[in-house]
Amino acid sequence: MTNIRKIAEMAQVSPSTVSRVLNGYAYVSKEKEEAVWKAINETKYRKNINAVHLRKGKTFLIGVVIPFTNHPYFGQLIEGISEMAIEHHYNLVLFQTNYHEKKEIEALNMLKHKQIDALLICSRTSPLKTIKEYLDYGQIVLCEDTKEESISSTFVDHYQAFTMALSYLHKNGHTKIGYCIGRRSGANSQKRERAYKDFMQRKNGILREDHIFEDCLYFEDGEHVVKQIMEMEDSPTALLVTSDQVAAGILVSCENKQLSVPDDLALIGFDNQPISKMMKITTIEMNLIKIGRNLFLQAIDGQVEMKKEIAVQLIRRGTV
Amino acid sequence: MTNIRKIAEMAQVSPSTVSRVLNGYAYVSKEKEEAVWKAINETKYRKNINAVHLRKGKTFLIGVVIPFTNHPYFGQLIEGISEMAIEHHYNLVLFQTNYHEKKEIEALNMLKHKQIDALLICSRTSPLKTIKEYLDYGQIVLCEDTKEESISSTFVDHYQAFTMALSYLHKNGHTKIGYCIGRRSGANSQKRERAYKDFMQRKNGILREDHIFEDCLYFEDGEHVVKQIMEMEDSPTALLVTSDQVAAGILVSCENKQLSVPDDLALIGFDNQPISKMMKITTIEMNLIKIGRNLFLQAIDGQVEMKKEIAVQLIRRGTV
DNA sequence: GCTTGCGTTGAAACGCGTTTCATAAATTAT
């Protein structure tokens, strides 16, 4: 295996100069630079990345914790993250947790053992207390409002976003509003629940536990929601659906059941995924790619704003 | 930062002995071993993984090339891969290509620059010729039959699987059979097309280009297929659907359009995904997790059988 | 009593790119 010293010898320069050429530093004469490149090309030299990592004390790996890879919400998040990763010559190590705390701890331990430089948790299961114990070992970034906590984060104001969506429905004459969500226990979900309950109480809307639909993650989950609604006595006239996929599923299911959208049931999706545009679903854009990008930048650079809120936007289309 | 030499000093032994303790080698006396552990615990020593990588000449990273992360086919494949990766203390670097060749080349170049030890290509876009140029730089494993080629692979016999499924439909009285596929250009897709055309010709079945439905990847794509079929004059009475997701979408769509399955339209899905069990869809099990596991093993170990075929199995349920 | 061999241990080499420090030469500033 040819190394930098051999190149140096061939080009009649010192290893330092080879390194300088390789990394594009100034202060190398044209002749020597050319000699070095010539030797590099002749030998097909490739630098040993592990030596670089050792010297720099970094692995250039960022861990990314997500519950599922097969959901477009996380798909977009990863897209943003990965875009920045490429730009900064980092690689990503994915940890799919399926919301098992054990998997999350595994990722945290990778950070502890310096297998990764930083950890990005897109959706967590373990308590903040646990996560904080690992802060000494490297940067950890969350995707939720960490307010007074000392943990970096990029997030949207889910309380405000939900309130905005609810107001919009209310203005359109709805008082019986329900919502669909993936799981109720997440930090962001709790914020949404708080917003929902506060709003419904404030506006004297009808607040019923069975107007909250759990386990709504995929397209096919929409059908189940419609079925439940149709069997319900006092069913909601509008739904906040925290995933455009599910909103699309609900929409299709409604069409098939001769339920008119928005007349019988109004819908607001979330994320502004391609499918919502295709199916003309009114939605809340979260700019997940932007969130992803910022998450990454926080992970590699302590300088970046420690807590960054990303604005959301109501996109009016045809389902309200 | 405390390192192995400091531990050695504290425990009054040599660095070699510390290394031996750390790696669980025999031939270390109890007293010294205990002394070493004591020092390790006191200092909260964590070993520098980059030094290990440098010394061992490996990164313990395996690249995985997939077109999309958000499809359960690849989700299961990754599950198998990742299971083995954990067991063998490797990490995965995901390259999502969206079928862009450029992205695939990026991954191949990572191998060239020794950023990853091996590359696992689950679905490729670039020609075999290109891939072969990178074989010198590390192990590359494909997920398709590489027959006479000198590239490792784990695969299923798609020709045989398709033929089996077609036979089953034929035996059940179908001659007008169509099929749904993601893209037609992939190596595996071409095998399937070959099988389809051969079979239809052999059995004098009706072979029409418009009985081949492209771009069928997700649940929602099923609706489009049903729509097309209903508008068709001489529509197929049975479909091979190369993804259970799509088969489920078709099934739902049929129900809504008062089409009876299997009487009006018979369906055979692929992959035996959870959804097919839930919805009682007859399917071809591919054992993707097993494939994933084997792909990984081939990537890290030249010893493992170079080409491995994984058997498929027809799972009879309610849609034929 | 001497050879053989296993158990145990440490010194030193190894993998290799980066970076600091010192020095020399060439410019520019005063």
Place this chain on the structure above:
DNA sequence: ATAATTTATGAAACGCGTTTCAACGCAAGC
């Protein structure tokens, strides 16, 4: 013309765990 920079380059140190080689001690074998 002299001092102060800037440019250019190399030697050596550095990061650090692993592994090989040699050696020593002690026990078993002849």
